[in-house]
């Protein structure tokens with residue numbers, strides 16, 4: 001309804017209205033100003049209180065608590081989160097400490113949600129300095145906040161945290177419904193963000209300082225631990241505990257490179273890992289391999305960590321087994337990290353599914369370079385110990401050789417010549433030249449004193465083994481219980497009396513020839529062991545823990561009829577067949593009488609020289625006697641006979657020989673003239689030896705000694721005397 005206004009009344013009214021309007025405007029303006037001031041004051045007090053709480057927050061958890069306490073109700077959010085950039089700004093790490101409504105800790109959902117800053121939406125978000133609201137139903141950004149949407153968040157207001165132009169990360173405010181974001185709200189958010197930025201900056205700095213201190217103390221602890229390491233085992237334990245605990249590295253294996261970087265082998269591995277006990281891994285890892293496995297070669301060429309998925313691995317053309325094992329045990333990826341000693345890469349560390357954070361690198365690098373120094377020290381020590389062991393073994397062998405050669409020198413005379421031109425000896429020479437060059441086992445058969453040892457030496461000296469030792473073992477001269485140790489050696493403490501470790505004759509003869517003299521006397525239990533050693537070319541020291549490979553040529557000799565010995569059960573037929581591959585029969589001296597003058601003159605020259613006499617000839621009657629004697633003791637007997645003649649001869653010609661023929665029939669006669677009384681063979685043997693000793697006035701060895709008369713070596717007689725309990729006293733008693 002419209003009322004016409006009296007112009008006078010109307011203009012008065014208009015003036016009144018306009019002055020009221022002015023007044024009203026002033027009042028309203030004042031009210032607004034008051035309200036803004038109140039809002040400003042409340043924002044100021046919020047920011048003030050927040051600032052106080054932020055400055056005392058010791059970590060991101062405290063920071064979030066401070067936020068929730070001071071601004072959560074004002075901003076009306078559901079939860080808020082921080083994502084902080086790593087040092088090289090390539091990754092956004094969610095920081096532990098986000099709390100949801102009612103204090104629900106959601107941090108677990110966010111662990112591991114790393115964001116690569118190079119990817120499109122994250123890159124864009126980081127480039128905006130002003131707070132921006134994102135609707136999570138928009139798929140182009142939802143992926144960046146996937147963990148939030150999982151918690152029922154539908155909007156996020158994201159703002160960059162920065163101090164002096166240095167971007168620190170993002171503050172993400174999460175809402176379950178669209179918030180009303182007006183300019184006042186935005187101003188408050190910005191104010192809070194600036195306070196938070198300072199808090200975050202301080203926290204990051206604080207963390208850095210703490211990390212450095214931790215690094216320093218860890219390194220100190222590590223070097224202390226490593227300094228006390230004595231062996232690989234101890235180093236392995238330290239290696240695992242430090243790298244696992246400090247750098248969170250798991251399932252480790254360290255591959256050491258050769259000096260020329262062409263090959264590598266696994267030096268240490270995680271004994272707790274699932275694959276550690278896998279025989280395939282062990283076999284693969286412990287053997288030396290080329291570095292060209294598609295991974296280590298990459299590390300070497302780039303001098304940087306290499307990350308490979310196990311899928312990729314199995315596609316590599318020559319992928320070694322130790323890498324494929326990782327796939328078999330379910331690893332999705334492997335990191336291969338170079339380990340430096342100074343500037344040189346000395347090893348590569350394989351780690352399971354590992355993301356190498358920038359922050360971990362300095363500590364890891366320092367730990368690894370200390371480890372590398374420790375390993376190279378250990379390897380150098382191992383090498384020195386190994387070399388010392390080798391030197392000691394070598395010294396031991398040289399020592400044994402020296403003892404042996406000295407002993408040999410004492411007991412042997414001149415074996416360089418085999419004297420004789422008879423057709424029978426010629427046949428022997430032919431056989432020696434046939435067999436010497438081969439590695440065949442030779443069995444020399446012949447009566448005592450026919451020169452079997454001489455032939456054995458000739459075989460050795462004409463064989464390719466001549467520069468190594470010919471080692472002799474007299475199987476008859478040693479008691480049965482000692483022959484085994486003599487042949488195979490023993491470890492210290494392996495039996496009573498084994499006070500020192502001893503290298504056996506088999507080992508001593510390695511590369512050379514072992515002469516088993518009087519093999520027919522070897523005790524049956526040892527014959528089995530000898531057969532095994534000959535067949536398998538391996539021996540075992542008494543009390544030893546492993547077998548020792550040997551390369552020995554065997555020459556055996558006996559004056560026994562081995563076939564008879566087999567029939568009587570004293571010699572193993574299998575051993576006989578093993579050693580009888582190339583038999584050489586030495587003729588008895590009586591069967592090659594043509595050689596007697598040559599041999600006799602040879603011995604005259606030798607003994608005359610030794611006695612300082614000038615004897616040049618053997619008279620014809622003496623020679624006749626020598627030629628007609630039957631020589632049961634063969635060349636040895638002739639040798640001793642001539643020695644005696646030389647000693648007895650005054651002029652330059654040997655006119656008389658002193659052959660033992662008169663005495664032997666005496667004994668035989670005496671024995672045969674008596675009425676036969678059956679008795680033990682040992683008793684008969686004992687009696688016979690005693691009588692011979694009596695005849696020789698107790699002289700065992702040398703010219704005119706009992707051994708010569710009995711036609712056996714002095715060592716054999718001594719051992720038989722021991723066995724039959726014939727002591728010096730008994731001999732003397734017998735003489736009385």
Ligand SMILES: Nc1ncnc2c1ncn2[C@@H]1O[C@H](COP(=O)(O)OP(=O)(O)OP(=O)(O)O)[C@@H](O)[C@H]1O
Pocket residue numbers: 414415417418419420446447448449450451452453454455517557558559599635636639712713
């Ligand atoms: N043809 C020879 N020329 C020179 N000396 C010889 C010859 N044959 C044997 N002798 C000498 O005779 C001695 C006995 O020789 P050897 O010890 O080789 O005999 P053997 O057959 O091994 O005796 P045994 O069976 O008793 O052990 C040695 O001193 C050796 O030098």
